[in-house]
Amino acid sequence: MxxxxxxxxxxxxxxxxxxxxxxxKGELHHVNAYTLLVAVALSAQATDAGVNRATAGLFEIADTPRKMLDLGEEALTAHIKSIGLYRNKARNVIKLSRILEEDYGGEVPSSRAALQSLPGVGRKTANVVLNMWWGHPSxxxxxxxxxxxxxxxxxxxxxxxxxxxxxxxxxxxxxxxxxxxxxxxxxxxxxxxxxxxxxxxxxxxxxxxxxxxx
The missing domain is CATH 1.10.1670.10 (Helix-hairpin-Helix base-excision DNA repair enzymes (C-terminal))
Incomplete structure (x- = not known):
């Protein structure tokens, strides 16, 4: 070492x-805390450029948990199928969107513990969201x-x-x-x-x- x-x-x-x-600045495209969270979760084992290509159309129609749930897992999967592990990621995005809608009023929490409790969100993803959206020194x-x-x-x-x-x-x-x-x-x-x-x-x-x- x-x-x-x-x-x-x-x-x-x-x-x-x-x-x-x-x-x-981070290179993942996003328009709010929710799309940042989704983009970072999708970026695991994928490039930022690849995620940006996949989410360009997605975030135009589904930029909130409610809109993502209305879009549905099948349509979401079609948008992100160019990304590695896309089926599992699509399931997790739908699950976390439902939790955000039902438990957090559609808002992304600013707590690391709360973020890490979401499906598909690990410590790295939580730290990125905390840093980029709320300015935490994570x-x-x-x-x-x-x-x-x-x-x-x-x-x-x-x-x-x-x-x-x-x-x-x-x-x-x-x-x-x-x-x-x-x-x-x-x-x-x-x-x-x-x-x-x-x-x-x-x-x-x-x-x-x-x-x-x-």
Whole structure:
């Protein structure tokens, strides 16, 4: 495992991330808290671009739990069949929509525990919704953050939970709200899995990764 960077280096890294992109945004298209929740739930083992293509037409006709229930599982399945595990995801979206309609008045709860109680919603999905919609400094660790956290030394950890804790512990408080977006975007476009683009990396001099590319 890569050694953890000192606090001063991590602070400088996020200062550079902020200077380059002060307000990083998630790439899943949504129009409200409900469509964000559905989009994130659909994104498991799928790309954001693929989810956006599938939901472009869906969210025009079903942007609330009630409208999704009226649409029905069969029609929903037809909209998202290009996404991996689409049948199971369609069932979960209908189930969570029914719970939201019956137990929460059609609103998406702002509690992590309540969100995680919904079908198909795990901790990562809950953290994304809490962060993107309500601005909570929650850290949703996906494959990009896990890789970047370990490779750079920003947030090393043996599993997702350990990396999440490391981000919370190591990243200075002023950067916590946007930390997971900066790390995701860095992993998606620069610190890629097979051959990181170290020559174009704005934190190359601070990164603990030893096998840097040109």
């Amino acid at each position: 890569t050694r953890a960077l000192p606090y001063s280096a991590i602070a400088e890294i996020f200062s550079r991330f902020e200077a380059a992109e002060p307000e990083p 850290q949703a660790v996906d494959t990009h953050i896990f890789r970047v956290g370990n490779r750079t030394g920003i947030a090393p950890g043996k599993d997702v939970a350990a990396v999440e804790r490391a981000v919370e512990d190591n990243v200075p408080a002023p950067y916590q709200r946007h930390a997971h977006h900066w790390l995701i975007l860095h992993g998606r476009y620069v610190c890629v899995a097979r051959k990181p683009k170290c020559g174009a990396c704005l934190i190359r001099d601070l990164c603990a990764y030893e096998d840097k590319t040109e």
